[in-house]
Amino acid sequence: MTVSRFWFMEETVDIPVDFAGIRLANPVFTASGTSGYADELSDFMDVNALGGLVTKSITVKPRKGNATPRIVETDSGMLNAIGWANIGLDAFVEEKLPALDKLSCAVFVNIAGETIDEYVAVAERLATAEAIAGFELNISCPNVELGGISFGTDPSQVAAVTSAVKRAVGEKILMVKLPPAVTDISVIAQVAVDAGADALSLVNTFTAMVVDIETRKPVLANKTGGLSGPAIKPIAVYLVNKVYNEVAKGFGIPILGMGGIRTASDAIEFIIAGASAVAVGTANFIEPGCAVKIIEGVKEYCVRKNIANIKDLVGSLNQDLTD
Amino acid sequence: MSEKCSATKRGEYWATVRANKQIGERFYRLGLEFSGAGAEAFARVQAGQFAELDLSSAALPSAETIPQELVDAAGRKILLRRPFSFADVDTRDDRTLVDILYCVVGPATLRMTTLAAGGSVSVIGPLGNGFRVPDGKKTALLAAGGMGAGPLQHLAKILTADFPQIDAVAFAGAKTAEELPFERRLDKIAQQLEFSLPEFARYGVRSLVATDDGSAGFAGPVTDCFSEWLGKSDLAGESMVIYSCGPEQMLARVAEIAKTRNIDCQVSMERRMACGIGICQSCAVECRVADSAETVYKLCCEDGPVFDSKEVVF
Numbered sequence: 036m037t038v039s040r041f042w043f044m045e046e047t048v049d050i051p052v053d054f055a056g057i058r059l060a061n062p063v064f065t066a067s068g069t070s071g072y073a074d075e076l077s078d079f080m081d082v083n084a085l086g087g088l089v090t091k092s093i094t095v096k097p098r099k100g101n102a103t104p105r106i107v108e109t110d111s112g113m114l115n116a117i118g119w120a121n122i123g124l125d126a127f128v129e130e131k132l133p134a135l136d137k138l139s140c141a142v143f144v145n146i147a148g149e150t151i152d153e154y155v156a157v158a159e160r161l162a163t164a165e166a167i168a169g170f171e172l173n174i175s176c177p178n179v180e181l182g183g184i185s186f187g188t189d190p191s192q193v194a195a196v197t198s199a200v201k202r203a204v205g206e207k208i209l210m211v212k213l214p215p216a217v218t219d220i221s222v223i224a225q226v227a228v229d230a231g232a233d234a235l236s237l238v239n240t241f242t243a244m245v246v247d248i249e250t251r252k253p254v255l256a257n258k259t260g261g262l263s264g265p266a267i268k269p270i271a272v273y274l275v276n277k278v279y280n281e282v283a284k285g286f287g288i289p290i291l292g293m294g295g296i297r298t299a300s301d302a303i304e305f306i307i308a309g310a311s312a313v314a315v316g317t318a319n320f321i322e323p324g325c326a327v328k329i330i331e332g333v334k335e336y337c338v339r340k341n342i343a344n345i346k347d348l349v350g351s352l353n354q355d356l357t358d
Numbered sequence: 359m360s361e362k363c364s365a366t367k368r369g370e371y372w373a374t375v376r377a378n379k380q381i382g383e384r385f386y387r388l389g390l391e392f393s394g395a396g397a398e399a400f401a402r403v404q405a406g407q408f409a410e411l412d413l414s415s416a417a418l419p420s421a422e423t424i425p426q427e428l429v430d431a432a433g434r435k436i437l438l439r440r441p442f443s444f445a446d447v448d449t450r451d452d453r454t455l456v457d458i459l460y461c462v463v464g465p466a467t468l469r470m471t472t473l474a475a476g477g478s479v480s481v482i483g484p485l486g487n488g489f490r491v492p493d494g495k496k497t498a499l500l501a502a503g504g505m506g507a508g509p510l511q512h513l514a515k516i517l518t519a520d521f522p523q524i525d526a527v528a529f530a531g532a533k534t535a536e537e538l539p540f541e542r543r544l545d546k547i548a549q550q551l552e553f554s555l556p557e558f559a560r561y562g563v564r565s566l567v568a569t570d571d572g573s574a575g576f577a578g579p580v581t582d583c584f585s586e587w588l589g590k591s592d593l594a595g596e597s598m599v600i601y602s603c604g605p606e607q608m609l610a611r612v613a614e615i616a617k618t619r620n621i622d623c624q625v626s627m628e629r630r631m632a633c634g635i636g637i638c639q640s641c642a643v644e645c646r647v648a649d650s651a652e653t654v655y656k657l658c659c660e661d662g663p664v665f666d667s668k669e670v671v672f
């Protein structure tokens with residue numbers, strides 16, 4: 036981590052951020068499902084250099100996940116239909132939590148479930164775990180039959196699951212991950228905030244399909260999958276800006292913005308649009324150390340633009356259309 | 359090579375392209391060179407391990423050389439890395455030389471053909487677990503289908519160097535003689551000619567060729583050639599080990615043969631991979647659980663790509 040230097044040799048800055056009451060060393064996370072439980076990435080980068088990290092979705096029981104093929108590449112993107120393959124709560128607590136406890140970056144556990152009780156069970160069990168700063172509530176996964184996006188698209192369900200989990204998480208931060216493909220994402224965001232969300236994260240992947248024209252079948256065994264990667268970035272930036280303006284700004288709720296981030300410029304776009312922090316997803320697969328490069332790039336930008344506190348950049352979109 | 363994967367440090371390294379030689383209509387042999395930390399990481403690669411290459415910035419070949427059926431796909435931008443195993447690994451001074459045998463099948467492998475000597479490519483590896491040599495084996499049978507010949511060449515080299523007590527025989531199959539991924543023209547090779555493939559002969563390993571259309575060697579699937587050979591041999595099942603790499607249907611057939619004859623068998627599986635490093639969960643291989651009717655998904659990239667054939671649900 037960069038330490039403050041003497042003013043006369045200051046070519047770099049610290050970029051700490053306050054995120055729903057906790058202080059992060061910088062605003063860069065790795066996204067759920069794209070950084071495992073941290074240990075997988077540690078051969079490629081210093082995970083402690085991150086501002087934060089979100090684990091793969093955890094469910095009460097282990098889940099095998101969907102049949103293969105589970106992924107397919109598209110133009111500047113990819114579809115995945117993993118189906119919450121994960122080791123389950125017990126194994127997570129036993130095998131993964133001890134290592135997460137040693138990390139100095141903020142760890143968020145992504146929770147998923149088919150029923151509200153399942154979400155609550157995971158939250159309750161982990162609510163007192165020291166290793167964990169907070170939770171990301173996955174109500175926006177397009178790749179499972181029950182739960183996931185079926186919660187996230189129905190405002191009354193969003194309210195119910197958010198408030199139930201909020202009661203279970205105690206002092207920990209509750210971040211709600213919004214489904215991007217709804218008529219009005221701000222309606223869902225507002226409901227989540229009213230029900231107790233301390234932070235919002237967006238976007239999850241967009242439901243999509245690729246067809247094999249020889250067989251006339253969908254390529255993915257699950258038929259559909261979630262689109263991620265550079266292809267979704269402009270939509271994600273727009274949605275972050277919309278939720279920032281219409282909900283988050285007024286309530287002082289921070290946004291974790293994501294969707295196609297690969298470079299520092301991408302990350303800065305999201306911050307300007309209204310994200311207090313950003314998460315790197317698909318890019319971890321291609322360049323597993325890129326989050327660290329992004330942190331350095333954001334610092335350089337702050338120096339170049341004379342931004343003393345990165346907070347001043349959040350939501351600083353210039354609406355003035357005159358030159 | 360031990361029973362368990364030796365823990366070479368995986369990482370992202372830059373390799374210099376030494377050569378990229380066309381050896382058949384669709385086949386190429388890419389020679390890469392690592393220095394520094396990369397040389398160290400790749401020096402002890404096991405046969406069957408693999409690496410993820412970033413081919414996104416490689417150029418397309420000129421339009422007129424693009425096969426008709428790949429014209430639509432050619433324009434697609436590459437996002438993800440692509441997995442490849444190694445046909446040879448060699449150390450020279452403080453450098454490590456790695457060969458990849460590859461076939462042009464889509465946009466990334468099409469771009470791969472334009473990598474030119476002197477250029478560089480980003481490689482993540484070495485990844486996964488390679489072939490293992492169980493104790494007490496006297497004969498190793500290497501069954502390759504199509505591009506599966508790559509890692510089995512590397513295995514032949516390692517067997518000869520480190521396991522002199524093991525006698526190895528290779529079986530290589532393809533649809534036609536044209537599609538055998540070897541440097542020499544094979545049309546006229548008789549099936550009796552046991553040292554027919556120089557890629558194996560250089561390690562003193564005998565090889566038999568099979569083509570579906572009979573244009574070289576045995577006429578029929580390589581698994582039939584393999585099974586016929588086994589039928590004629592009087593070797594005990596326990597003294598042998600089978601290593602196989604190729605299309606999944608072929609691996610399933612090899613696994614069946616191994617089961618019938620009670621021979622240890624390891625198969626190298628392929629799955630679409632987004633990360634190759636155990637994160638994305640995209641590369642699931644359905645595996646049996648011992649003493650149970652249950653199955654689990656293991657990861658091709660981390661638990662494999664080489665699996666015990668008894669374990670895999672084909």
Ligand SMILES: Cc1cc2nc3c(=O)[nH]c(=O)nc-3n(C[C@H](O)[C@H](O)[C@H](O)COP(=O)(O)OP(=O)(O)OC[C@H]3O[C@@H](n4cnc5c(N)ncnc54)[C@H](O)[C@@H]3O)c2cc1C
Nearest residue numbers: 440441442443459460461463464465466467628629630663
């Ligand atoms: C562990 C491992 C080792 C490999 N080693 C080699 C090697 O040594 N030499 C070599 O030539 N190839 C190897 N492959 C396959 C190679 O990765 C693919 O051929 C390559 O990714 C194709 O990329 P592309 O963009 O050219 O074609 P794509 O458009 O990605 O694929 C072309 C066609 O092949 C299918 N396909 C692609 N990848 C896979 C897969 N993994 N399993 C099943 N079908 C697939 C696609 O559906 C499509 O129809 C290996 C794969 C794995 C998983």
Ligand SMILES: Cc1cc2nc3c(=O)[nH]c(=O)nc-3n(C[C@H](O)[C@H](O)[C@H](O)COP(=O)(O)O)c2cc1C
Nearest residue numbers: 066067068092115173238239263264294295316317
């Ligand atoms: C392979 C893969 C697995 C994912 N798994 C999860 C998951 O388990 N839970 C979740 O909330 N989001 C998951 N996501 C969504 C990402 O966290 C992120 O929201 C999305 O991919 C957009 O960011 P990107 O374009 O940078 O990848 C997954 C994404 C990918 C590509």
Ligand code: FES
Nearest residue numbers: 634638639641659
């Ligand atoms: S390819 Fe990502 S887990 Fe195997």
